[in-house]
Amino acid sequence: MRAGRRPRRERGMTLPLVAVFIVVLFAFAALAIDVGILYTARTSAQHAADAGALAGAYVFRNSPNPAVATVANSAVSTAVQNKILGQSLTVADFGAPLTASPCPVNNASTAVCVDSTNRRVTVYIARTGAAGIGTFFARAIGWNAVGVTTRATAEASSQAGGTHCLKPFFIANTALASAPTISAACAAYQQTMFNPNVTDPNTGAPLLTNYAQTMRGTDITLRPVGQSQTPNNSGVPSQYYSLDFGNGANTYSCAISHCLNDPACNVDTSVLQNFTGSCGDLLNTENGKMKQKTYVGVSDLIGTPADIWSPDNPTTPVPTNPSPDFEYCYQGNCSQLRDTSQSLITAPVWDNCNSSLDPGKQPVPFVGFAEFFIDNVPDSQGNITAHFVNASSCGTAQGAGPGPGTGPAAIPIRLIQGP
Numbered sequence: 001m002r003a004g005r006r007p008r009r010e011r012g013m014t015l016p017l018v019a020v021f022i023v024v025l026f027a028f029a030a031l032a033i034d035v036g037i038l039y040t041a042r043t044s045a046q047h048a049a050d051a052g053a054l055a056g057a058y059v060f061r062n063s064p065n066p067a068v069a070t071v072a073n074s075a076v077s078t079a080v081q082n083k084i085l086g087q088s089l090t091v092a093d094f095g096a097p098l099t100a101s102p103c104p105v106n107n108a109s110t111a112v113c114v115d116s117t118n119r120r121v122t123v124y125i126a127r128t129g130a131a132g133i134g135t136f137f138a139r140a141i142g143w144n145a146v147g148v149t150t151r152a153t154a155e156a157s158s159q160a161g162g163t164h165c166l167k168p169f170f171i172a173n174t175a176l177a178s179a180p181t182i183s184a185a186c187a188a189y190q191q192t193m194f195n196p197n198v199t200d201p202n203t204g205a206p207l208l209t210n211y212a213q214t215m216r217g218t219d220i221t222l223r224p225v226g227q228s229q230t231p232n233n234s235g236v237p238s239q240y241y242s243l244d245f246g247n248g249a250n251t252y253s254c255a256i257s258h259c260l261n262d263p264a265c266n267v268d269t270s271v272l273q274n275f276t277g278s279c280g281d282l283l284n285t286e287n288g289k290m291k292q293k294t295y296v297g298v299s300d301l302i303g304t305p306a307d308i309w310s311p312d313n314p315t316t317p318v319p320t321n322p323s324p325d326f327e328y329c330y331q332g333n334c335s336q337l338r339d340t341s342q343s344l345i346t347a348p349v350w351d352n353c354n355s356s357l358d359p360g361k362q363p364v365p366f367v368g369f370a371e372f373f374i375d376n377v378p379d380s381q382g383n384i385t386a387h388f389v390n391a392s393s394c395g396t397a398q399g400a401g402p403g404p405g406t407g408p409a410a411i412p413i414r415l416i417q418g419p
Helices: 014-062 068-079 137-141 182-189 210-214 248-257 291-302
Strands: 112-115 120-127 148-156 169-172 194-199 206-208 219-224 239-244 282-285 344-350 363-365 368-376 384-393 413-416
Touching: 014 068, 014 112, 014 120, 014 148, 014 413, 068 112, 068 120, 182 194, 206 384, 239 248, 239 344, 248 291, 291 368, 344 384
Parallel strands: 169 344, 219 239
Antiparallel strands: 112 120, 120 148, 148 413, 169 239, 194 206, 219 384, 239 282, 282 363, 344 368, 368 384
16 A cells, blocks of 8 residues: 655745735735825815815905905915914915816915805815825835815805804894984984895895994993883983893893803793794893893903903994904903904894883894994993994894804804805
8 A cells, every 4th residue: 555645844834924914914004004194184174174264254244245355365364374284384285176166266376266145165275296295105106195185165144043142132223323312313224233124135134234334343332221211212222121031130140141051040941942042033121120230240251351352453444444353352461362252242133113112021023133342341330331343134124034054153154065
């Protein structure tokens, strides 16, 4: 009988297999590192595009018809403050991979689309070709750089929405008037914020009057209205009613220095659905004046030291500067300018030209929002000194429905899925 064949020896195979697996492992590791870098770069580019688009849309909030160049410049100047993988953006990074309708680029050098009709701004950012994102391990297969492109679209709504930080001041439509009486201020709506007879043809929202636009940046004194108010609202125009958010004077004072969704204020959630105020909602006024509570609430809101209105802000817009940037001196230090402040408030507006309020608690619909920068509460009589910033009305003359979008500003600004 023939002896069986001896088994083939397989010694020496471990080392080649380990070598092969190490090469594969390093290939996947290299791919993961380079892909991670590219995702990080694209995220940074998206953040820059988002910031630019929002800054461009913000210009519409300060001016109803800004120049296209003003909007584009604001978008670019904000976007370039961002970095991609530690490298600052330049104008060259604002490439335009998409230039087709309905949002073609207005300026090829900045790749920003300004859609004035819809109050939208689109920012394109692209690092392609030799300027693309450099790779590390992928260079071994000839990929020295990979292009990153992105875009963002933001819009400023032409109508007011709501805010969970609505302050309990019911501002009169005539609050900015210099006329001695409300009847004089309401005559042909010459000195009001809104004129219900002049509306946006696309949205039906009453437009900010020319008078109100000239009053932006002006300092005024808001005065409380209570049971001593004379009939038919014939008192001084610069008035406000206190609002009852469901739990009396303590809630009123707390809502001034906090937001409505702060549990500490004990706001009745049935008063404002989801803690917001939407145009057309009925708001209840407080009984009488809340002079001391106003003083305490406003003092807590603005703090000590309080932010102050920047002296560089214009008192009135001028043709050469139709949409000024509103900045505030942080805690009184004008070397630290900021574009937001706890002293900046949003409050509802009621049309006292058409709605006569009687003394005492009563439900009244509001027709828009007004923004003020509170300077001071000079006494315990409920008077408030402030600068008027902006206002936006509801979607119908009497505020029968909410405007699209929400936001803490008088005109909501939001990122959207662009065309």
